[in-house]
Structures are given as structure tokens and as C-alpha cells.
Amino acid sequence: MQPQIRLFSFLVISCLLVVPFLRAQDNPLNDPDLKAMLKEAQEMQKEAKELQKQNPASQDTKKKLADMLSQAKEEEARQEEQEQREKQKLQAALKKQVEAPGPIVLPDWTPSTPEFKAAGAPTRKIVEDEVRIVQSGTSSLMPEKIADSWQAAATEANNLNQSLNKISVNGKITRILFLSTRTDPRQEVELEASREPDSKITQVEISSPLPKLDIESD
Structure with missing residues (x-):
């Protein structure tokens, strides 16, 4: 709030407080202090109205806010466009990696799965932001037994990290086991x-x- 407006408000409030007290007196408008206060309040009111009409700062502020909003929208659009380009570059590179020549095999240290029946040969698949070699199949053993067999093999190898997730939802049993080498180049099997x-x-x-x-950014 402008200083003139604050002073005007103070004068108006002061008048409102003084008038009830003066009503008990004869001819309160003859009081010189009250007359001076009312006159000053009227002058301040005129100045406040002029400031509201001619205040260039408020217009500048509105223009600055509009410019900032426009710049923010432009930056958001630029970032979205850049992200879209990065996604397109990544997908193109992943597709190239999937179609690259060469053997499609799991790491040679991958534990064997008991009573496993493969559903075809391993394939390369795009999973989120990476390419994975995937081997699907079935087994007559329960998930717990299969996970136990893998963990035993990893423990015997004595050079693998392991992490097991146990999931049971509505009677469906799932075991997810992560194995990784402790030395470089690091390899993982899930x-x-x-x-x-x-x-x-x-x-x-x-x-x-x-x-x-390793995809370079624009």
C-alpha cells in the first residue's frame, strides 16, 4: 500500500473515533482540530485517487509478470521438445542395438534352472531404457525351489552379489532374484x-x- 493511502486511512479512522465524542458537544464542526483533520483527509483522498489512475509502476508490474509467464511457457515448450528428441534418439539407438549382429546368449556364469523347458531361443528385447537378453520358459518346480537352487549356485560361486524379492498376491507366488558380479566388467542376471x-x-x-x-545430448 502507498504511504499516502495508509495516511489517508489513518485520518479517516481518526475522524470516525473523534466524531462520536464530539457529538456530545455543541457545534462540533466549529472545532478547529476536526476541521483541519477533515480537510487533510479530503486532500489525501484526492491524491490517492490520482495515484491509482496515474501510477505507472502497477502497469510495469503487470507487463513484467506477463513477460515472465510468457518466458516460462517458452522454456517449458523448449524442454518438452528437447526431451522428445532425446527419447527418439534413445529409441533409435536401442533398436539398432537389438538388431546388431552377434551371439544372443546369457552370461556364462548364469545358474542352471532345474526342470527348465525353454520356450525358444534367447532374444533381445527393449525393456524401458535398455536392451536385455531374455530367455523364457517353464518349470514344474515351485518358484521357491527354483530361487533356492539359484541362490545355492550363487553362494557356491562365491563371487556374486544376490538379492531376493518374495511376492505373494491373491495366491500367486513370485520370486525375483538379482545376481551380479563383484568385479568389472559388471554383469547382471535376473x-x-x-x-x-x-x-x-x-x-x-x-x-x-x-x-x-552412451548417447550424446543435443
């Missing part, structure tokens, strides 16, 4: 074994990510 409550077959998927691509 086992996911799940069985529906009324099924006698466990669905098994074994996957390993290929090295991450």
Missing part, C-alpha cells in the same frame, strides 16, 4: 519365477541387460 494358485507350471523368465548406451 530370475523371475511365478505360479498362479491353480497352476502346476511355473513361468520362468531369465534376463540380462546389455551394456548401457
Whole structure:
């Protein structure tokens, strides 16, 4: 609030407080202090109205806010366009990696899966922002038994990190086991074994990510 407006408000309030007291007196308008106060209040009111009409700062502020909003929208659009270009470049690079020549095999240290029946040969698949070698199949063993077998093999190897997730939802049992080497170049293998409550077959998927691509940003 402008200083003149604050002073005008103070004068008006003062008048309102003084008038009830003066009503008990004869001819209160003859009081010189009250006359001076009312006159000053009227002058301040005129100045306040003029300031509201001619105040260039408020117009400048509105223009600055509009400019800032416009710049923010332009920056948001620029970032969205850049993100879209990066996604397109990534997808193109991943597709190239999937179609690259060469053997499609899991790491040679991958534990064997008991009673595993492969559903075809391993393939390369794009999973989110990486390419993974994926081998799908089934096993007659329960997910817990398959995970136990893998963990035993990893413990015996004595050079692998391991992490097991146990999931059970509405009778469906799932075990997800992550194995990774402790030395460079780092390799990872993931086992996911799940069985529906009324099924006698466990669905098994074994996957390993290929090295991450180094994609230059614009």
C-alpha cells in the first residue's frame, strides 16, 4: 500500500473515533482540530485517487509478470521438445542395438534352472531404457525351489552379489532374484519365477541387460 493511502486511512479512522465524542458537544464542526483533520483527509483522498489512475509502476508490474509467464511457457515448450528428441534418439539407438549382429546368449556364469523347458531361443528385447537378453520358459518346480537352487549356485560361486524379492498376491507366488558380479566388467542376471494358485507350471523368465548406451545430448 502507498504511504499516502495508509495516511489517508489513518485520518479517516481518526475522524470516525473523534466524531462520536464530539457529538456530545455543541457545534462540533466549529472545532478547529476536526476541521483541519477533515480537510487533510479530503486532500489525501484526492491524491490517492490520482495515484491509482496515474501510477505507472502497477502497469510495469503487470507487463513484467506477463513477460515472465510468457518466458516460462517458452522454456517449458523448449524442454518438452528437447526431451522428445532425446527419447527418439534413445529409441533409435536401442533398436539398432537389438538388431546388431552377434551371439544372443546369457552370461556364462548364469545358474542352471532345474526342470527348465525353454520356450525358444534367447532374444533381445527393449525393456524401458535398455536392451536385455531374455530367455523364457517353464518349470514344474515351485518358484521357491527354483530361487533356492539359484541362490545355492550363487553362494557356491562365491563371487556374486544376490538379492531376493518374495511376492505373494491373491495366491500367486513370485520370486525375483538379482545376481551380479563383484568385479568389472559388471554383469547382471535376473530370475523371475511365478505360479498362479491353480497352476502346476511355473513361468520362468531369465534376463540380462546389455551394456548401457552412451548417447550424446543435443
